[in-house]
Amino acid sequence: MSSKPPYDMIGLDHLVIRCKDQDTMARFYCDVIGGTVDRHNEPFGLLQIRVGAHLVDLITVDGKLGTRGGAAPGKEARNLDHFAIQITPFDDESLRAHLAAHNVTIVESGDRYGAEGTGPSIYFLDPEDNIVELKGPSDGVRATA
Amino acid sequence: MSERPFAMKGLDHVVIRCTDVQAMLHFYQDVLGCTLEDIDKGLGLYQVRAGSHLIDLVPIDEPMGASGGPAPGRDGHNMDHFAIQVEPYDDNAIRAFLSGHGVELGSTIIRGGAEGEGPAIYIKDPEGNTVELKGPPDPAYN
Numbered sequence: 001m002s003s004k005p006p007y008d009m010i011g012l013d014h015l016v017i018r019c020k021d022q023d024t025m026a027r028f029y030c031d032v033i034g035g036t037v038d039r040h041n042e043p044f045g046l047l048q049i050r051v052g053a054h055l056v057d058l059i060t061v062d063g064k065l066g067t068r069g070g071a072a073p074g075k076e077a078r079n080l081d082h083f084a085i086q087i088t089p090f091d092d093e094s095l096r097a098h099l100a101a102h103n104v105t106i107v108e109s110g111d112r113y114g115a116e117g118t119g120p121s122i123y124f125l126d127p128e129d130n131i132v133e134l135k136g137p138s139d140g141v142r143a144t145a
Numbered sequence: 146m147s148e149r150p151f152a153m154k155g156l157d158h159v160v161i162r163c164t165d166v167q168a169m170l171h172f173y174q175d176v177l178g179c180t181l182e183d184i185d186k187g188l189g190l191y192q193v194r195a196g197s198h199l200i201d202l203v204p205i206d207e208p209m210g211a212s213g214g215p216a217p218g219r220d221g222h223n224m225d226h227f228a229i230q231v232e233p234y235d236d237n238a239i240r241a242f243l244s245g246h247g248v249e250l251g252s253t254i255i256r257g258g259a260e261g262e263g264p265a266i267y268i269k270d271p272e273g274n275t276v277e278l279k280g281p282p283d284p285a286y287n
Contacts, residue, residue: 005178006233006235006242007235007239008196008232009177009178009195010197010229010232011196011198011229012159013230013258013279014156015156015226015227016224016227017224018224034151035153051155053154053259054156059225065225071221073222073223075214076213076214077214077218077221079274081203081213083160084158085157086153094150113192114158114199115157115199143182143192144183
């Protein structure tokens with residue numbers, strides 16, 4: 001057995017969220033978060049939203065892809081705690097005003113360690129209670145485990 | 146309504162709730178090739194690096210993970226899967242390597258990702274989360 005994978009990792013490409021109301025979720029990820037619709041594969045119930053260099057895919061739980069995952073997610077027993085999107089700039093005051101204008105509830109905020117070091121973060125819920133983190137530019141200082 | 150006060154760069158990290166963090170750390174590091182980034186024992190947060198980004202693991206019996214209730218099961222999970230970009234993508238070599246580690250392999254298919262259509266393989270981590278390893282976009286499909 002070779003001890004090292006036959007590839008290098010570049011980074012994340014996309015993540016796929018299971019949802020009940022795809023239209024409401026899509027409006028949130030576009031209007032509030034600022035994503036754009038990349039592709040819509042209706043037969044598969046797959047709507048791909050571009051968030052900068054990457055994608056957040058929304059699949060309907062009753063669609064061709066979504067039914068493989070069983071029942072719709074509830075408040076508990078989730079496999080994804082949250083996910084984070086890098087944004088720039090991070091202006092706390094205008095961010096809060098923007099989220100408030102869309103009636104989004106902020107659940108937490110503060111400096112957090114992410115992929116590019118420590119930087120400001122704000123956490124809130126999407127319409128189906130997934131926790132989304134918007135992460136501002138970080139200091140570039142890597143943790144040493 | 147005011148203009149959105151930011152632009153998006155892309156994903157930063159995903160945080161997965163887990164039951165057996167040691168088995169998950171072994172898989173993400175020794176099998177997939179992530180490197181240990183940081184452990185915060187107080188929060189119960191275990192971070193591994195996947196290229197430019199992080200995969201965070203939060204055990205459900207430690208403070209961060211406990212806030213989401215019971216362990217995820219086959220039903221009712223909120224994330225279908227997530228994808229990691231890998232390079233190069235040599236399907237035979239990847240299959241041989243992962244099989245050698247006893248990883249459950251799905252089919253290899255051409256899928257659209259953030260950078261276009263390219264080969265991808267779907268595998269399961271030790272707790273049943275689907276992970277997609279995604280190769281570079283293939284000009285033949287774009």
